[in-house]
Amino acid sequence: xxxxxxxxxxxxxxxxxxxxxxxxxxxxxxxxxxxxxxxxxxxxxxxxxxxxxxxxxxxxxxxxxxxxxxxxxxxx
Amino acid sequence: xxxxxxxxxxxxxxxxxxxxxxxxxxxxxxxxxxxxxxxxxxxxxxxxxxxxxxxxxxxxxxxxxxxxxxxxxxxxxxxxxxxxxxxxxxxxxxxxxxxxxxxxxxxxxxxxxxxxxxxxxxxxxxxxxxxxxxxxxxxxxxxxxxxxxxxxxxxxxxxxxxxxxxxxxxxxxxxxxxxxxxxxxxxxxxxxxxxxx
Numbered sequence: 001x002x003x004x005x006x007x008x009x010x011x012x013x014x015x016x017x018x019x020x021x022x023x024x025x026x027x028x029x030x031x032x033x034x035x036x037x038x039x040x041x042x043x044x045x046x047x048x049x050x051x052x053x054x055x056x057x058x059x060x061x062x063x064x065x066x067x068x069x070x071x072x073x074x075x076x
Numbered sequence: 077x078x079x080x081x082x083x084x085x086x087x088x089x090x091x092x093x094x095x096x097x098x099x100x101x102x103x104x105x106x107x108x109x110x111x112x113x114x115x116x117x118x119x120x121x122x123x124x125x126x127x128x129x130x131x132x133x134x135x136x137x138x139x140x141x142x143x144x145x146x147x148x149x150x151x152x153x154x155x156x157x158x159x160x161x162x163x164x165x166x167x168x169x170x171x172x173x174x175x176x177x178x179x180x181x182x183x184x185x186x187x188x189x190x191x192x193x194x195x196x197x198x199x200x201x202x203x204x205x206x207x208x209x210x211x212x213x214x215x216x217x218x219x220x221x222x223x224x225x226x227x228x229x230x231x232x233x234x235x236x237x238x239x240x241x242x243x244x245x246x247x248x249x250x251x252x253x254x255x256x257x258x259x260x261x262x263x264x265x266x267x268x269x270x271x272x273x
Binding site for chain 2: 032035040041043044
């Protein structure tokens with residue numbers, strides 16, 4: 001997946017635990033773990049909105065796009 | 077295959093739950109019954125060589141060959157030993173296929189009862205059931221060909237063998253393969269949904 005989630009870094013900056021975020025956002029820890037470990041295939045706008053609201057950040061602060069193919073092409 | 081990481085598996089509810097439980101029970105007893113059927117088939121074939129000796133009958137006389145009291149499966153008195161052996165062989169294949177199909181069906185239903193209906197494992201199970209059905213059908217066709225085989229003089233290769241073939245099982249087999257595809261597609265959708273936060 002070329003989209004990566006860097007939730008742990010923002011959580012560290014805000015000094016918030018995953019459990020606390022889970023309670024505030026209303027998403028189960030299991031689902032937040034899926035998001036954090038990069039296993040998630042999709043994220044609902046409502047979830048993203050809630051996370052951004054609680055962490056006081058932009059979607060771009062937690063979602064990153066790494067074009068793996070482009071990196072490989074550049075190396076070749 | 078690991079179970080999907082859903083927060084709450086969509087377990088079958090109420091009447092559906094009960095009917096699945098009943099089906100599981102029925103299939104379990106059917107599987108046990110199949111083992112007994114296998115023993116009667118093997119018993120019929122195994123005691124065949126001893127019959128003319130034990131009863132002192134003329135092997136050419138069907139009545140002498142097959143006394144009216146049968147311990148195992150009922151045998152048509154007109155059948156020859158070769159026909160009985162051939163039929164027993166195909167019956168063993170059919171019972172094995174039936175046992176396999178029922179076992180797969182049981183595990184599939186257990187998965188459904190456990191709330192994991194749409195997983196790739198179930199799709200694979202249905203496909204394997206389809207293949208077992210194909211094997212069973214082909215074994216019947218093989219015996220049908222044997223029953224139709226005659227030598228130059230027009231004498232049947234295996235005398236007294238009657239086989240009925242029907243297109244109906246092929247429709248069931250086709251359904252199994254089609255359902256397998258449906259389950260695989262459903263599993264893909266379910267996986268996507270489970271991994272959406």
